[in-house]
Amino acid sequence: MLKFRTDVCPNDSGSSENRWRKVVIAMDGSQQAKYALKWYINNIYRPTDRIILVHAIEPQLAKHLTDSDKEGGLKTDEEEGTRLKAKLDSYQQLLTEFKLMGEVKPVSDKTPGKAIISAIEELNADVLVTGSRGHGRIRRAVLGSVSEYLLHRARIPVVICKESSSDV
Numbered sequence: 001m002l003k004f005r006t007d008v009c010p011n012d013s014g015s016s017e018n019r020w021r022k023v024v025i026a027m028d029g030s031q032q033a034k035y036a037l038k039w040y041i042n043n044i045y046r047p048t049d050r051i052i053l054v055h056a057i058e059p060q061l062a063k064h065l066t067d068s069d070k071e072g073g074l075k076t077d078e079e080e081g082t083r084l085k086a087k088l089d090s091y092q093q094l095l096t097e098f099k100l101m102g103e104v105k106p107v108s109d110k111t112p113g114k115a116i117i118s119a120i121e122e123l124n125a126d127v128l129v130t131g132s133r134g135h136g137r138i139r140r141a142v143l144g145s146v147s148e149y150l151l152h153r154a155r156i157p158v159v160i161c162k163e164s165s166s167d168v
Contacts, residue, residue, distance in 0.1 A: 020048040021126040026116050026150070027053045027104075029087050032131030034094070036161040040129045041098055044159070051102030053091045054119045056112035057084060113149035120154060128154055132162040 091104045109115035
């Protein structure tokens with residue numbers, strides 16, 4: 001059984017059912033990320049959990065979240081901004097579909113791993129759940145693995161969910 005740092009809810013009567021956790025789930029729009037969300041729901045979800053779906057975005061796209069009404073951007077940038085907003089909206093729809101209370105938080109840094117680490121520290125999260133794409137050794141050695149980066153750098157428990165062929 002996984003153990004997490006817990007804080008007391010304002011209406012705490014001393015029982016463990018009244019404790020909550022901040023759970024960050026890394027989302028990138030992939031099937032593996034959706035699987036990680038479903039795995040979390042089926043295995044470690046508590047009704048008192050505070051869920052934050054974190055989506056790491058490229059720094060040049062971050063401006064679309066705050067400066068969407070500025071003119072003069074390239075059409076490609078506008079299209080990317082529209083796609084980004086649609087993706088973030090789809091994450092909010094996942095929360096609604098699974099009847100989860102939570103929020104969607106876009107984050108940005110030089111790499112997705114750094115952005116997610118910064119987010120979990122800023123949010124004071126208790127656990128991080130992420131999917132794994134299962135890239136081969138060569139690709140992982142050349143490009144790196146976000147889930148591996150998170151596992152080695154997060155100061156909280158990290159759950160890496162890999163969909164097996166029997167789960168498909």
